[in-house]
Every structure is written in C-alpha cells, then in structure tokens.
Amino acid sequence: MSFFQDMFAVFKKRELLFIENRKESEDVYSFLFEREKDLTWKAGQYGLFSITHKTIKNPTKPFSLASAPTENMVKITTCIRDNPSDFKKALLELKPGMKVKMSGPIGSFNLQDNSPSLLIAGGIGITPFRSILKQIEAEGNKDEKQRKLLYLDGKKSYIYKNELDEIANNTSLSVTYLESRDDLHQEIEKFNALYKNNGKYFIAGPKSMVDSISTYLQNNHISKRNIKKDAFFGY
Numbered sequence: 001m002s003f004f005q006d007m008f009a010v011f012k013k014r015e016l017l018f019i020e021n022r023k024e025s026e027d028v029y030s031f032l033f034e035r036e037k038d039l040t041w042k043a044g045q046y047g048l049f050s051i052t053h054k055t056i057k058n059p060t061k062p063f064s065l066a067s068a069p070t071e072n073m074v075k076i077t078t079c080i081r082d083n084p085s086d087f088k089k090a091l092l093e094l095k096p097g098m099k100v101k102m103s104g105p106i107g108s109f110n111l112q113d114n115s116p117s118l119l120i121a122g123g124i125g126i127t128p129f130r131s132i133l134k135q136i137e138a139e140g141n142k143d144e145k146q147r148k149l150l151y152l153d154g155k156k157s158y159i160y161k162n163e164l165d166e167i168a169n170n171t172s173l174s175v176t177y178l179e180s181r182d183d184l185h186q187e188i189e190k191f192n193a194l195y196k197n198n199g200k201y202f203i204a205g206p207k208s209m210v211d212s213i214s215t216y217l218q219n220n221h222i223s224k225r226n227i228k229k230d231a232f233f234g235y
C-alpha cells in the first residue's frame with residue numbers, strides 16, 4: 001500500500017454499526033461492528049476509529065483490524081485496565097445499534113511474498129496476525145511455505161488461542177506460545193540459523209517491545225529491510 005493510497009484512505013470516513021463486545025481475558029475486550037459490503041482491507045492493516053456518541057478529548061485512535069477480509073464483520077481487540085482512558089471508557093459504553101466512525105483501512109503490515117516469514121506478536125500485538133492467519137486459512141494454504149508465529153505473552157493469556165491452534169491444524173503455519181524474552185530469542189535464533197536474510201521478520205506489539213526485538217534482530221545480522229514493524233503506542 002503506497003503512501004498516496006494511505007493518504008486517500010484516511011480521508012475516507014465511514015460509520016460502523018456496533019454489534020457487541022466480548023471479553024477475551026481479564027483485561028482484553030473485542031468489539032464487533034457490522035461490515036458494509038463495500039468495505040475491504042488487506043490482512044494486517046488498521047483503521048482510525050473515532051468515538052462519536054459523546055465528546056471526549058482524544059476521540060480518534062488507530063486499531064488493527066483483527067478480522068480477516070474474508071470475515072463478515074469488523075473486529076478490534078484492545079486492553080482495558082483499571083483507570084482506562086476516556087476513549088476506552090466510551091468503547092465500553094457502546095450499545096448495539098450505536099455507531100463509531102472509521103477511516104482507512106491503511107498500513108502496509110502485510111505478507112507480500114512467499115519468503116519464509118517469522119511473525120512475532122507481543123501480547124496485544126497479536127491483533128494484526130489474527131487477521132493475517134485467518135486470511136491464510138481462508139485461502140486454503142496447505143503448501144510448504146515456511147511461516148511461523150511466535151506469540152509472547154508474559155501473562156500467558158494468549159487471546160485467540162483456540163482459533164490460532166485451529167489455523168495451525170488446518171495450514172502449514174506453526175504457532176509457538178512463549179512466556180519470556182529468553183525463550184523468544186531462542187526461537188528467533190532457530191529461524192535465523194535456517195533462513196538468515198532470506199527470511200522476513202514481522203513484529204507487532206507495544207512500541208518498546210517492537211523496538212527492542214528489532215534491535216535484537218539487527219544485532220543478529222538481520223537487515224533492516226527484512227524487518228516490518230507495527231508498533232502500538234499507549235502501552
């Protein structure tokens with residue numbers, strides 16, 4: 001997706017009808033919205049979501065579209081802890097039939113080619129990968145493409161785990177659940193030993209985590225151009 005396509009998409013605002021929220025774990029919620037027929041996106045992209053039912057200070061925030069383009073709803077998933085921001089309080093107030101605005105989709109966090117790919121999710125950073133994996137499953141990927149998801153979650157909540165396990169069963173993709181940075185580094189080293197700079201590395205999650213994993217990869221001789229990042233600020 002080019003810069004100009006993103007610019008154009010940002011100006012395209014639409015209203016989304018809220019369906020329901022779902023509690024995924026102690027402090028993680030998904031919000032589901034109706035999907036209009038003409039709305040489409042590339043797995044891994046995000047939208048800019050705006051609260052419209054009340055006036056709040058920062059009414060617009062980016063969220064990855066956690067649903068795949070092949071699913072018939074728009075889903076976002078986020079952490080809501082004690083003392084949430086006004087934006088997240090407003091999300092929790094949504095009742096079926098109420099609306100939010102979304103502009104986009106935008107972003108280029110997509111699998112583009114058939115290179116061996118290591119997908120690294122830190123906690124809530126699993127959201128764009130859910131979309132990417134669901135899409136791979138829907139496209140019937142049964143070939144031997146080397147794609148591996150490493151899912152690091154110190155709290156071991158592993159949201160979407162059942163769905164991810166099902167996708168791993170139905171495709172050639174593998175999923176490894178990890179608890180610590182050391183375990184993550186070991187898994188990265190295994191992949192790195194096999195593919196080095198023939199592989200692509202995708203990292204999503206809180207910005208500090210994404211930056212430190214990216215630095216780790218570069219210190220291990222992975223070129224910057226083989227690393228794609230989706231850094232969530234606000235964590």
Ligand SMILES: Cc1cc2nc3c(=O)[nH]c(=O)nc-3n(C[C@H](O)[C@H](O)[C@H](O)COP(=O)(O)OP(=O)(O)OC[C@H]3O[C@@H](n4cnc5c(N)ncnc54)[C@H](O)[C@@H]3O)c2cc1C
Nearest residue numbers: 061062063064077078079083084085086087127232233234
């Ligand atoms: C490309 C992209 C994709 C993203 N995708 C996702 C995603 O899929 N899921 C996701 O969760 N995030 C995602 N983010 C990050 C998201 O946009 C938010 O920045 C993030 O969720 C934090 O939101 P917040 O409202 O808690 O943040 P902030 O407003 O920055 O608040 C941070 C913290 O400050 C405190 N705080 C703020 N306001 C108040 C208040 N009024 N009263 C009390 N305490 C307060 C709270 O403790 C709060 O948790 C993405 C970001 C980018 C750039």
